[in-house]
Amino acid sequence: MWQAYLPWETPAGLKELRDEELRELQGDGKGLRIPSNRVYDYDVYNDLGDPDQGIEYVRPTLGGQKNPHPRRCRTGRPPTDTDINQESRLNASQSVYVPRDEALEKGKRDAFNLGKLKGILRNIIPSLTVAESDDVFKGFSDLNGLYKERTLHEMKPRDGSREKKIKRSFPKILRKVQDSVEEFFKFDPPQIISRDTSCxxxxxxxxxxxxxxxxxxxxxxxxxxxxxxxxxxxxxxxxxxxxxxxxxxxxxxxxxxxxxxxxxxxxxxxxxxxxxxxxxxxxxxxxxxxxxxxxxxxxxxxxxxxxxxxxxxxxxxxxxxxxxxxxxxxxxxxxxxxxxxxxxxxxSNDSGVHQLVHHWLRTHACMEPLIIAAHRQLSVMHPIYKLLDPHMRYTMKINAMARETLINAGGIIETNFTAGKYCMQISCAAYGNWWRFDKENLPADLIRRGVAVPDQTQAHGLRLLIEDYPYATDGLLIWSAIEDLVQTYVGYYYKDANAVCSDLELQTWYNESINVGHADLRHASWWPKLSTPDDLTSIITTIIWLASAQHAALNFGQYPYGGYVPTRPPLMRQLIPKENDPEYKLFVSDPQGYFLSSLPSWSQTTKYMAVIDIISSHSPDEEYIGVRKDLSTWSGDTEIVEAFYRFSMEIRRIEKEIEKKNSDINLRNRFGAGISPYELLMPSSGPGVTCRGVPNSITV
The missing domain is CATH 3.10.450.60 (Nuclear Transport Factor 2; Chain: A,)
Incomplete structure (x- = not known):
């Protein structure tokens, strides 16, 4: 990794190399991109539909006046036969282009592949069972049967004496068989029902x-x-x-x-x-x-x-x-x-807004233009690039995979959420009517929603109107830690406003992010200015917050909170009957059956569970907030190294503070009988579905 140099500080022997690499990364905006390319460029989302497969797969382009949306990475694929304005889809054996530096490393690929295998297997038995039924849960026992029991009672023979004989003869073998079957064919009970099944x-x-x-x-x-x-x-x-x-x-x-x-x-x-x-x-x-x-x-x-x-x-x-x-x-x-x-x-409304607006739009989609522009306009030698680098890891590849299987026509999102083929238009409406970068920092968002008011006598400069608001209280701790680090870092390299304004790479990065990457909102008056070190601190803190803590809070609890579908049904299939409706008698005679028939079908439920199980999981190679693997590149900058160490220690302190709050009986939104503690902003985690852990970047 290169030592950090502002553009005007670059050693003479490296200046041409610095400029040459940026030209390579920018490309010429032409032609088909191949896996070996390192080119970063922009395009609209005209690759979600597949009109060549029929009218039911036609989808509008995301990006433009009608459906405003952030831009994606350009691939240069040819147009469809049916519509020259739509980009052709890939076949199953191909991978969507991202610059080769964005590819997943082996540990991440292996984790995804294992998750996909489990997802397929966990849908086999339900699909066979559903073939003999009408794809509707008959009772809550059907739902409960999707989860691992880890006990013998589900596998026991009807004859009690035979059961005892099997237990005596093959206890270890039987347990291994059961564990193997459950591991690959059944789901782990999600956290929401692990302590209280009726909560x-x-x-x-x-x-x-x-x-x-x-x-x-x-x-x-x-x-x-x-x-x-x-x-x-x-x-x-x-x-x-x-x-x-x-x-x-x-x-x-x-x-x-x-x-x-x-x-x-x-x-x-x-x-x-x-x-x-x-x-x-x-x-x-x-x-x-x-x-x-x-x-x-x-x-x-x-x-x-x-x-x-x-x-x-x-x-x-x-x-x-x-x-x-x-x-x-x-x-x-x-x-x-x-x-x-x-x-x-x-x-169901909440589940849709969470996935389409807060999760996809505000973190994944809105981050991608900032990342593309960073690679195009900030040299790897630039100190701001070096600060942002771990917070950009994997995001473009994850978004590319989402375009192929999640947000595409007939994909996971359309199949499993109530809005169906109109899902992404809801995202576009939120982007055009509501999203503002200047409100994406945590304090500003809390104040915009009216759940906090400015108060300079309080920590973080605001006062929460709901004191026991776990996301906000934990988030403000992490926000402040990030802000302190960024303020020190920016102050080290930029002593005054002139340094910020005269940094051509920095200014070009920010201008391109707005005018090209967020072109549909480029004329908005609310974009923050980039004129002073304080401006830069605020912008960078917001970006790091969105990539790390904000995304973690929205992503890694999807299976723990939503893996029991009645808790957060992603779609509903029936309206609520009124007294004069034909369905009302059915509802009164069997309210539980009516409730279950309103939820996603059996097959929809298992497919949805398989997907959110995968995307709620941390891979073994996850890099968490407070951890930097590249500190040696600042070996000559003692002040920067010390700032990172202080940040790391503060993150550890925050983790201990969250642990303490989660055992406080006075904080009823965190602690109580059957209540799972709020740990989504707990910084560290092991691999798997843990409902905690804040990675440095959007890695899933």
Whole structure:
């Protein structure tokens, strides 16, 4: 690895080499890229569809005025026969191009291949079983049968005497056979049901996951009641909420709605505007049904959230009647199951926004242009490149693999999420209407959502309105540690604003990231300026945060929190029946059966579980935050080496602090009977599905 040099400090003998390598990495923007190339360039996402296979595989291009989206790495593949504006797909034996420096190393490849094998095997038995049924779970016992038991009772013969004989004669062999079968044909029980198999039914767990689950990025303060839509009324109608004070005032501990809002006691998960524009298309798909949901929560004196109302919205058909309905906490058996169905639809909305917006868009997709530009415009000798290098590892390859099998037409995302073929258009809508780089740093995001307020007397310069908010409290510790490191690092190389402004490589990298990589938003006024060391510190801290802690919080809990599908169904297949609907009698006579038939089918469930099991797993070669393998390249820069060591020690201290908080009985969103501690921002981890660990980069 080269020693760090700012452009004007480059030794004379290296200047031409520095410029020559950048020219090689930039390429000429022409021709088909082959695996041996090192060229980084941009393109729109015109490679997700496969129109040559039929109209059902036609998908819009992501990137452009109609569907704004960050850019991807250009491959130069030829167009399809059907549409010259769409890039042709690869066959199964080919790999999508990424520059050769981005390829996965052997340990990572092996981990993926083993995960794929297990995923295939775990779908064999369910697929054979489903062939004799109607692909619907008959009872929760069917669901439970997908998981490893590690006991003999599932394999025992019906004759008890024969069982005893087998146990005496072949106990070790039998256990080895059972373990082998379970290892490859059954799933590990996910963390969410490992301590309390029924916790997913409880309102307190439903609420807790908004603060300490796989999607803690959506909860907001309730600013208006009834909630107001920001959708264009000339397109979508008035969109008046059906929520009224009488729905919630009995759940506010004696407060009025106004008083509860003034005291910051009301919060909301609001997916109305994200989903409503797509509901007519989604609900016209086979076995796909969705609402645009709003859920109101009350902050209790114990510091926990309590759901007090769910609004389920559909597009208006008759201007004189509202299709919206409101559910409130149950009072009898019927309303209990209606409430469970309502929560399932909320979780399905939440699951989609988590995957399509917070996870894919905000980390994977929005990082790729910054990485492409870094390779094109920052020499490997540049100190900012060297700082960012471990935080760019594997991301482009992971994104390329996602285009081939996850977000493509008929891929994993479309198959398993309610929005189906409209999934990526939801991502585009969020990018064009909502995403802002200046709000992607953690403090700014918390303040934007109203769950924190600026307060310079408090640590991190803000005060959380929900004190026991595990994602936020742990995240702020890591954010501050990253910020301190970056501030020291930037200050070492850039003494003043002139140094930042005169660094051509740095300025070109940032300008290209915006104007080419994020071209659809290039004219936005909110892009941070890059004029001072403080500007640079903020930008780099945000990038490292997104690549490390933010992605970890959104990714590595997918199987632990979502591996039991009733907890977070990625899709729903039925709407909630009303009293005059034909399905209502069926619901009343068999509410559990109706609930299960609303969830993903048996085959959908096992395929979804197999995928999230793989992507929730750490590979053995993972490099975690606080660990740098390249410190020797700064051997002459004692101040930098010391800064990295301080950072590493601070990360270790943070880990111990999180451990301590997770055993504090007063922090009920972390600790309690049957509750799994919040460890998604615990910095270190072993390999496998651990529900913890913060890698340096987006590695899966």
């Amino acid at each position: 997913w039914l409880r309102d307190d767990e439903f609420s807790r996951q908004a603060l300490a689950g796989i999607n803690p990025l959506s909860i907001e303060i309730l600013k208006d009641f009834p909630p107001k839509s920001k959708l264009d009324p000339s397109v979508y109608g008035a969109q008046e909420s059906a929520l009224r004070e009488e729905h919630i005032e009995g759940h506010l501990n004696g407060m009025s709605v106004q008083q509860a809002m003034e005291e910051n006691k009301l919060f909301i998960l609001d997916y109305h505007d994200m989903y409503l524009p797509f509901l007519n298309q989604i609900n016209s798909l086979e076995d796909r049904k969705a609402y645009a949901t709003r859920t109101i929560f009350f902050l209790t004196p114990m510091g926990t959230l309590k759901p007090i109302a769910i609004e389920l919205s559909l597009p208006a058909v008759d201007p004189n009647s509202s299709p919206n309905q409101v559910l409130t906490p149950p009072v009898d058996a019927t309303t209990h199951w209606l409430w469970q169905l309502g929560k399932a639809h909320v979780c």
